[in-house]
Amino acid sequence: xxxxxKSLGKxxxxxxxxxxxxxxxxxxxxxxxxVFDVLSWLLLSVPVYASRGLLKFKxxxxxxxxxxxxxxxxxxxx
Amino acid sequence: MLTLNSRSIRIWAWIHKWTSLIxxxxxxMLCITGLPLVFEHEIEHAMMPELEQVSADIPSPSLDSILxxxxxxxxxxxxxxxxxxxxxxxxxxxxxxxxxxxxxxLYYQAFNLRNGHKIDMPQPxxxxxxxxxxxxxxxxxxxxGMLFLGGMTILMLIAIISGVVLYTPFxxxxxxxxxxxxxxxxTRWLDLHNLLGIVTVVWLFVVGLTGAINTLAMPIExxxxxxxxxxxxxxxxxxxxxxxxxxxxxxxxxLRKERPDLTLLTIAxxxxxxxxxxxxxxxxxxxxxxxxxxxxxxxxxxxTGDITSLREMPMYVKALFISQPLHFGxxxxxxxxxxxxxxxxxxxxxxxxxxxxxxxxxxxxxNIAQLxxxxxEPE
Numbered sequence: 001x002x003x004x005x006k007s008l009g010k011x012x013x014x015x016x017x018x019x020x021x022x023x024x025x026x027x028x029x030x031x032x033x034x035v036f037d038v039l040s041w042l043l044l045s046v047p048v049y050a051s052r053g054l055l056k057f058k059x060x061x062x063x064x065x066x067x068x069x070x071x072x073x074x075x076x077x078x
Numbered sequence: 079m080l081t082l083n084s085r086s087i088r089i090w091a092w093i094h095k096w097t098s099l100i101x102x103x104x105x106x107m108l109c110i111t112g113l114p115l116v117f118e119h120e121i122e123h124a125m126m127p128e129l130e131q132v133s134a135d136i137p138s139p140s141l142d143s144i145l146x147x148x149x150x151x152x153x154x155x156x157x158x159x160x161x162x163x164x165x166x167x168x169x170x171x172x173x174x175x176x177x178x179x180x181x182x183x184l185y186y187q188a189f190n191l192r193n194g195h196k197i198d199m200p201q202p203x204x205x206x207x208x209x210x211x212x213x214x215x216x217x218x219x220x221x222x223g224m225l226f227l228g229g230m231t232i233l234m235l236i237a238i239i240s241g242v243v244l245y246t247p248f249x250x251x252x253x254x255x256x257x258x259x260x261x262x263x264x265t266r267w268l269d270l271h272n273l274l275g276i277v278t279v280v281w282l283f284v285v286g287l288t289g290a291i292n293t294l295a296m297p298i299e300x301x302x303x304x305x306x307x308x309x310x311x312x313x314x315x316x317x318x319x320x321x322x323x324x325x326x327x328x329x330x331x332x333l334r335k336e337r338p339d340l341t342l343l344t345i346a347x348x349x350x351x352x353x354x355x356x357x358x359x360x361x362x363x364x365x366x367x368x369x370x371x372x373x374x375x376x377x378x379x380x381x382t383g384d385i386t387s388l389r390e391m392p393m394y395v396k397a398l399f400i401s402q403p404l405h406f407g408x409x410x411x412x413x414x415x416x417x418x419x420x421x422x423x424x425x426x427x428x429x430x431x432x433x434x435x436x437x438x439x440x441x442x443x444x445n446i447a448q449l450x451x452x453x454x455e456p457e
Contacts, residue, residue, distance in 0.1 A: 007249045014254040015245070016278045022280035030403060032367050041413040047277040048420050053255050054427065057270055060133030 014050075021046035084451050091447035094240035096430055101233040108227065108289070109426045111214040114207065116407055116415050116422070121207055126199050129166060132192035139194035141326035144169055147194060155185060160326060160345040164370075165362070167191035177349040180303075202328050205350055220297050228293030231286050238283055240382070241275050247450035248272055262414050271339070271431040274424050281421045288405035293310060303351060310377050310387040311354035316383055319355050323348065324383030328356055333376065337387050340364055340374055346381040357381055357387075367409065373398050 025043030028036045128280055132138075141160065148171035149157055155173040162169055171188045176183075181203070186196040201357070202208060215224030249272070250260075258270040326345060333342055346352040346359030353359030358378040363370050373395075376388035391399070403409035407418030 008246065011246055011249045015279070018277050019280045023284075026284055026404060030255055030367060030400075031190045034084070036173075036367075037351065038412070040410050041417065044281070044414070044417045044421075047281060048417060050255065051274050052426055053257050053273055054270065054424070056259075057266070058259055059267075076316045 018047050018050050082243075083448075087244070087450045088447040090240050090243045091445065091450060094244055095446060096238065097233040097237040097435065101230040101237065102429060102433055104227060104230040105234050106229075106426065106429050108214060109422055109429065110402055111210045112422055113419060114210055115214055116418050118207065119408065122202075124386070129168065129195060129197070130190055130193060132190075136192075138167075138192050141169070141330060144191070144194055145171060145326060146188045147189065148173060151187060151196070152185055156185070157347055158350050159347065162191075162341075162343055164343065168197070173367055177347070178351070193403070214293060223297065224293040226274065228290045231290040231293070235283060235286050235290070238275075238279060238286070243280060244446065245272060245276055264435065267431050269402070270436060271428060273426045274431070278421055278424050278428060282425055284404055285407075286400035292411075293403055295398060296409060298394060302395055305355070306375075306389075306392060307352070307359075309355055310375070310389065313386055314354070314379070315357035317356060319348075320379075320381035323380055324358075324378070326358075328383040329360070331379045332378065332383055333360060333362065334386050336376075337362065337374070337390065337443055339418070343373070353377070358383075360385075360408040368400075371403050371409070372396055385390075 021043045025040045025046070027040075027041035038073065081383050093214070145157055145160060149155070155175050157171055157173050158177060158179070159172040160169060161172070167190065169191050171187050171189065173185045173187070177374070184203070186199075186203075190197055196442065207386070211220050216227065219311070226358075250267070255273050257273065258265050329345070330342055333340070340362035341363050342360060343365075344352075344359075344361040348358060349355050350359070352361075354377065357380055357454055360376040360378060361373045361375065363373060373391060374388065375391060376385055378385050393419050406426045407414055
């Protein structure tokens with residue numbers, strides 16, 4: 001394997017932690033009320049937090065909106 | 079252990095593509111209808127008027143009088159079920175023309191347990207929430223619909239497993255949660271799909287698996303009725319059917335004496351499918367987080383009100399009951415429900431992004447396997 005390729009363990013390290021937190025979170029609220037519910041909310045927030053990259057996701061085409069507007073303005077002047 | 083060579087990647091990619099494609103539209107429907115259903119209980123309560131408060135020193139009317147009220151309101155019908163609410167002093171009486179009536183022929187009436195007044199509420203079998211629930215549970219197709227959705231969900235579970243396997247080649251050279259925004263549309267949507275997919279794996283697998291188990295509710299109920307219930311009622315098999323029914327209040331009191339730790343939820347009237355010709359069927363729950371979701375069944379002699387049989391539900395029924403909170407997300411308060419909704423929305427993005435990736439791959443003629451193989455070195 002090339003040196004910049006990750007091993008299986010490295011690839012799955014964070015996903016496994018998130019999976020473990022999720023499983024424990026699902027289980028805790030089922031086992032008991034009170035503090036176990038709160039622990040469950042914290043644990044199940046882990047996968048949600050891990051997905052925050054979605055908020056910065058740019059789904060539009062290659063050129064950003066600013067560049068598009070500038071380009072249109074330039075063209076309308078000429 | 080499976081080696082991730084070019085050939086196995088191709089196989090896993092094929093599995094992932096086909097299990098996803100076949101189930102996608104149904105899974106999307108389940109995710110979308112699932113969103114409002116997380117708050118079903120809250121929505122139901124919002125549609126009911128405020129319960130009249132009654133001071134504690136005024137005694138409650140008897141359960142018998144409430145049953146009589148309900149039957150008087152529906153002259154051609156008889157009571158089938160008397161259901162006590164877990165949280166509020168509320169009783170739901172279900173009536174129908176025949177004891178064998180199907181779900182579409184049932185009539186629901188709610189009563190304030192503290193003063194016996196009928197509560198004005200819409201039939202649960204009408205309205206938008208009913209439509210959403212029916213779509214989610216069986217697409218209005220009854221048992222075949224439920225089993226079909228169960229099948230689609232199993233395909234989704236296989237799609238999840240194959241997706242986890244395929245995560246490997248795609249993440250060989252990427253950091254966790256890295257999304258290559260500067261590259262083309264396909265690449266950034268692929269990175270998003272992989273990120274959201276891998277973080278929702280456990281939640282989606284549990285919700286999917288428990289959903290599939292819930293589609294077996296009818297067969298499980300039928301097996302229980304044909305085996306356990308008949309066994310519980312067998313003491314009275316050859317006796318004549320009583321004409322004078324025992325008081326519900328006496329039955330409830332006998333139950334309280336027998337098992338003070340349990341709370342009575344449902345009374346099934348004699349001759350209905352969850353009782354017997356000679357018995358009332360009684361269904362109770364415990365007080366702890368787990369036992370509050372497990373029903374304990376009992377039978378009471380229809381004529382005397384004595385408890386003649388009480389036992390635990392068998393494992394296969396308990397499995398169904400435990401699958402319910404894990405599927406609905408209603409066992410950890412409001413914050414859990416909010417997390418459930420967020421995870422559901424993330425799942426929708428996974429499904430939609432997957433569909434998008436499949437649609438656009440046609441233009442470049444590169445498929446999952448080829449993309450994955452480009453990353454993975456030959457072993």
